[in-house]
Amino acid sequence: MPSTIDLRRRIRSVGNIRQITRAMKMVAAARLRRSQERMFQFRPYSDKMLEVLQSLAARTRPEEHPLLAKREEKRICLLIITADKGLCGSFNNNIIKKATSFLKEYQDRDLSLFPVGRKCTAYFKRRPYPIRHQIIDLFHKLSYDHTVYISKQIVRDYTEQTVDAIYLVYNEFKNILQHRLMVKKLLPIEKLVAEEESGLTEYIYEPQEKEIFSALLPRHIEVQVHRALLESGAAENGARMSAMESATNNSTDLMESLTLIMNKIRQAAITKEIIEVVSGSEAQ
Numbered sequence: 001m002p003s004t005i006d007l008r009r010r011i012r013s014v015g016n017i018r019q020i021t022r023a024m025k026m027v028a029a030a031r032l033r034r035s036q037e038r039m040f041q042f043r044p045y046s047d048k049m050l051e052v053l054q055s056l057a058a059r060t061r062p063e064e065h066p067l068l069a070k071r072e073e074k075r076i077c078l079l080i081i082t083a084d085k086g087l088c089g090s091f092n093n094n095i096i097k098k099a100t101s102f103l104k105e106y107q108d109r110d111l112s113l114f115p116v117g118r119k120c121t122a123y124f125k126r127r128p129y130p131i132r133h134q135i136i137d138l139f140h141k142l143s144y145d146h147t148v149y150i151s152k153q154i155v156r157d158y159t160e161q162t163v164d165a166i167y168l169v170y171n172e173f174k175n176i177l178q179h180r181l182m183v184k185k186l187l188p189i190e191k192l193v194a195e196e197e198s199g200l201t202e203y204i205y206e207p208q209e210k211e212i213f214s215a216l217l218p219r220h221i222e223v224q225v226h227r228a229l230l231e232s233g234a235a236e237n238g239a240r241m242s243a244m245e246s247a248t249n250n251s252t253d254l255m256e257s258l259t260l261i262m263n264k265i266r267q268a269a270i271t272k273e274i275i276e277v278v279s280g281s282e283a284q
Contacts (some may be wrong), residue, residue, distance in 0.1 A: 004269075005263040011255055018251035024087070025244035032176070032237035039173060039230040046227040053189060053220045056213070065213040067221070070188045073165040075110040077132055077157060078102060079150070079186065079225075079234045080124075080215055081170040082117035084139050088240035091171065091179070092119040098167045098181045103129065114149065116229075132157065139233050140178040147226040154225075158187045170228045171235040177242055177284065179235040182228075186221060 080099045082092045099120070103111055112132040115121040121134050132151045138146045157163045166187040171179040 004262050004265055009256045009259055014251050018248055021244045021247040025241055025248060028237050028241035028244060035237050036235040039234045042227055042230055046223050049223045050221055065217055067187060067189055067217045071164040075163045076106055077112045077114055077163040077166045079114045079168045080120045081228055082120040082283050083236045084118040086138055087243060088236055089243040091236055091239035094168060094173060094181060096120055098124055142229060142233055147222050151222040151225050155221055168228055170232045171178055172231045173234040176238040
């Protein structure tokens with residue numbers, strides 16, 4: 001049975017951990033509010049951009065722009081977004097499992113990776129998949145410059161025909177406790193599936209159709225990537241807040257349990273001393 005000194009040390013140690021987890025929970029809550037605001041403000045713009053571009057793509061010829069051209073998907077690049085840090089529950093593991101499942105499903109293709117975040121980068125560096133590009137340490141100060149860099153890399157790879165399709169895996173924020181794993185095809189840009197293809201309205205382009213698509217399509221990719229980064233950042237903060245709250249509650253329960261054990265040991269020691277005193281006095 002442990003001594004009261006050992007139990008006091010454990011209680012003090014657990015109390016220090018509880019202070020840390022409580023502070024981390026508060027920091028994650030503050031970051032979650034900011035990331036939620038950015039994400040909710042960006043969602044309508046992203047949805048409308050996707051709707052307009054898909055509608056335009058349905059009314060044009062694929063050869064008008066390289067980003068619309070479809071090829072047989074022999075070479076696939078997978079863009080994976082995870083966090084740079086841990087202590088956020090199963091957030092990173094779920095993304096890595098989803099990406100691994102995707103890679104197994106398409107194992108007969110020529111696969112390459114674009115990991116975003118320290119966790120997935122460290123994981124897939126130890127796996128037999130070529131890493132085409134990588135970027136880490138961006139979520140502590142996420143800016144649109146990171147989005148532009150990522151988008152330029154994948155657009156260049158697709159237009160130079162070094163890859164035939166680019167897929168995106170990330171966590172979409174639903175609420176603090178729930179996140180939805182998403183797998184989306186970024187390139188080539190999918191056409192809008194219309195209920196009545198014959199009812200599509202023909203557009204008159206000014207300036208030329210090719211110039212409009214050259215300006216809009218790369219921006220569309222940037223918008224979709226930036227939304228994924230914002231969604232992933234909000235989901236990460238929500239997962240970390242939930243994980244730290246659970247850790248704080250568990251620390252409190254453990255402290256109460258250790259305190260109860262320590263009090264029982266002290267009570268047993270006091271009872272033993274009283275019995276010894278009484279027995280000694282009766283012997284005299």
